[in-house]
Amino acid sequence: MNRHPTLLLAVHGTRQARGTAIAHSLALRVGEITQRPTRLAFADVLAPSVGEVAATVPGPLVVVPAFLATGYHVRTDIPHQLAQAGRADAVITPALGAHPAALATAHQRLLAAGYRSGDGVVLACAGTSDTRAHTELDQATAGLSDLLGTPVLRGSIATATPTVADQVAALRLSGHTRVVIASWLLAPGLFHDRLAHCGADAVAAPLCPDAAIARALADRYHQAAIPLPV
Template identity: 35%
Template structure:
């Protein structure tokens, strides 16, 4: 069996959480289409953690042992990143699979949050009466909670106002 370096382009598997919101799967598919448009020839797939299809386990099975890089579309190191995704990879017996870290905390995530706030009408010069609540769904995992606090602190520094996670 070869290594991932034997294949010039391992598949890229985007791993969204999944949602009961019917708009969520289309958002994930739109992101996959965008990545494909920017990387023609790259095998880009989706594999949801739960709630939507395809599930990650099914995507890994469809890869048939081919090398892949998983990119969790999750904002912090919570239970899914630390336990569920690695357990799914282990259960699939997929040794040629590598997993990237969660998307945050990261300066690009803070930039995206800032952009979304601006699009929603955030003032260019906020006053001392302004503040932001960073609502993060899900994890009671201490590392995930720490990541959210770090993202809130970085966003507060960028905005110049308090950001409460």
């Protein structure tokens, strides 16, 4: 006997009401696309946690991390929470960031924010100390550069250097009269709010809400769910 696994959408969590509302609406949209049981859990900041939700789900489980890089939460925290909940059997999909829809959406958001040819561009990332995540963020930066046909610098909002503000200042010093920030963030929150104070002429919106992101997360689930045996 086989059963389609439950989809557990794991997001970071934010204390901002709008960001939390977007997380809930994203989970609903992903569930509508997959037509599978879908639960939402938070890796940090808010409850219920990934482990708390996973412990209540019977049968097969696929955890889809709505993260833009494979950093601490995806590589260590979420697997630890699942193990503590007795759900080490759960399948964890790759993070969202490498999906083509993420980069395409970041590009569209930057254009909508008023990007002009010749602008200096900084890709704003949350920041991480994870080496593998740094490689993925470098790949995203190179991908955006290819789409724009111009160099893009990567800046961190927290925990790493150079910061977004550092990179904006560097572009000014190099002669750019206009500098814009592309957002490599999933939803509104404290990190995105900080970008308004980095000295840029325009700041792109985060990737959500966007139907393409919901479809990308659904793709992650479908690639992992085969369905799994009960």
